[in-house]
Amino acid sequence: ETGVTQTPRHLVMGMTNKKSLKCEQHLGHNAMYWYKQSAKKPLELMFVYNFKEQTENNSVPSRFSPECPNSSHLFLHLHTLQPEDSALYLCASSQALAGGVDFGPGTRLTVT
Amino acid sequence: QQQVKQSPQSLIVQKGGISIINCAYENTAFDYFPWYQQFPGKGPALLIAIRPDVSEKKEGRFTISFNKSAKQFSLHIMDSQPGDSATYFCAAMVETSGSRLTFGEGTQLTVNP
Numbered sequence: 001e002t003g004v005t006q007t008p009r010h011l012v013m014g015m016t017n018k019k020s021l022k023c024e025q026h027l028g029h030n031a032m033y034w035y036k037q038s039a040k041k042p043l044e045l046m047f048v049y050n051f052k053e054q055t056e057n058n059s060v061p062s063r064f065s066p067e068c069p070n071s072s073h074l075f076l077h078l079h080t081l082q083p084e085d086s087a088l089y090l091c092a093s094s095q096a097l098a099g100g101v102d103f104g105p106g107t108r109l110t111v112t
Numbered sequence: 113q114q115q116v117k118q119s120p121q122s123l124i125v126q127k128g129g130i131s132i133i134n135c136a137y138e139n140t141a142f143d144y145f146p147w148y149q150q151f152p153g154k155g156p157a158l159l160i161a162i163r164p165d166v167s168e169k170k171e172g173r174f175t176i177s178f179n180k181s182a183k184q185f186s187l188h189i190m191d192s193q194p195g196d197s198a199t200y201f202c203a204a205m206v207e208t209s210g211s212r213l214t215f216g217e218g219t220q221l222t223v224n225p
Contacts, residue, residue, distance in 0.1 A: 004155070042116075043156075043201065043215040056212065090155050100146040100203075101213060103155030 002026055004104035006091050012110045015081060021107045023074040023091030030096040032074040034066060037088040037106070049074065050096050081111045115139050116204050118216025125223050131189040133219045135202035138183065142204040146213070147176065147187050150199045159200070160187070192223045 004025045013019050025032060034046040048056035049068040063085075065077040074091055088108050092101040118135045125131045135145075146161035162169045162176040162185065169176045175188040189196055202216040 040217070042217050043213075045212060048212065092155075099144050099205075099207065100148075100158040100161055103148075103157065105153070105155045 004091055004093055004102050006089075006104040006107050008107060009105065010108045010110075012112060013078070013081065014112055015083070017081075018077070018079040020078065021076040021089055021091075021109075023076075023104055025072055025074075025091075025093035025102070025104075027093055027102060029093035029102070030071055031094045031101075032068060032071070033092040033094075033101060034064075034074065034076050035090040035092060035103075037090055043090070047076075078109075081109075083111050085109065086111045115214045116202060116216045118202050118219060120219060121217065122220045123222070125192045125221065127192065127194060127223055127225050129192050129223075131192045131196065131221055131223070132186055133200055133202070133221070134184065134186045135204075135216050136182075136184045137204050137214075139204070139206070139214075140183070141206045142214075144205050144207045145176070145178065145185050146203050147174075148201040148203060148215075150201065150218075156201055189221075192221075194223045194225050197221055197223050 007022045031050045033048050036044045045058050046060045047066040052068050063080050067075040088106040090106045091104040094101040116137050147159045148156035149159045150156040160171050160174050162178050164180050167178050173190045178185045200219045203213040205213045
């Protein structure tokens with residue numbers, strides 16, 4: 001596997017379910033991110049991890065809980081989501097303090 | 113507050129034509145300006161980027177023009193092809209504070225054959 005991989009690619013969950021999104025980067029990067037992409041809106045940065053330490057939480061509701069066990073893996077744990085949380089969730093990685101980020105293919109989440 | 117404004121929202125161009133997408137920013141501390149290309153079902157992919165020490169950067173058919181005084185930058189796609197049909201995002205960041213990109217709203221480009 002190369003680049004940034006995400007699983008699952010598609011997820012449908014009820015409002016009372018608990019699920020997790022998984023991301024793995026094979027680029028040797030130190031920083032990892034979760035972004036939310038909704039229709040007609042700019043990409044929204046949710047969380048930033050640098051060397052496994054969370055450095056940013058952009059006022060994300062607590063029903064989203066990130067976990068970064070090491071520099072290559074990132075999880076987003078989901079519980080009691082709302083229908084408005086339906087979106088494409090993108091994982092990304094970069095060399096700390098470097099330029100652009102490399103994105104994964106995203107997980108298309110639908111909350112029913 | 114939207115710090116990077118992108119226009120147009122959608123653009124239709126004939127094959128062989130020039131596609132132009134514009135972005136304006138507010139934060140004068142921004143020092144790295146990438147453009148991302150996103151195809152349906154895929155994550156955004158870095159296309160080309162510029163830093164404010166130059167006014168133009170060209171890679172193949174893709175050119176970024178940068179106007180620091182006007183706080184604007186644009187993407188030009190020369191000889192546009194149907195395979196260029198995608199959504200394009202401009203972005204900006206302050207590199208010294210880490211890779212926290214601020215994205216524009218995106219432009220959906222359609223290149224007709």
